[in-house]
Amino acid sequence: xxxHDSIESQINTYFQNSGELSSGESEVLMKITxxxxxxxxxxxxxxxxxxxxxxxxMETDVVKLDIYRSVLEEIVHRTPDxxxx
Numbered sequence: 001x002x003x004h005d006s007i008e009s010q011i012n013t014y015f016q017n018s019g020e021l022s023s024g025e026s027e028v029l030m031k032i033t034x035x036x037x038x039x040x041x042x043x044x045x046x047x048x049x050x051x052x053x054x055x056x057x058m059e060t061d062v063v064k065l066d067i068y069r070s071v072l073e074e075i076v077h078r079t080p081d082x083x084x085x
């Protein structure tokens with residue numbers, strides 16, 4: 001459980017220090033991180049992206065959709081590009 005809290009804290013700190021996410025966006029990110037930790041035991045950018053896309057497909061509330069989109073943009077923006085050899 002200690003490691004679980006540590007990873008969530010690291011992700012939250014990473015995005016809060018950027019100042020780019022609102023409190024609602026940070027809350028969504030932390031909730032998704034907690035869901036992934038509970039299900040998989042780890043969190044990756046790819047898993048965050050897939051979870052957000054899944055939530056966006058199921059959501060009908062336009063306000064929540066906008067929050068999910070903003071969080072997704074921020075994660076994709078911060079994810080290093082794959083290098084193709």
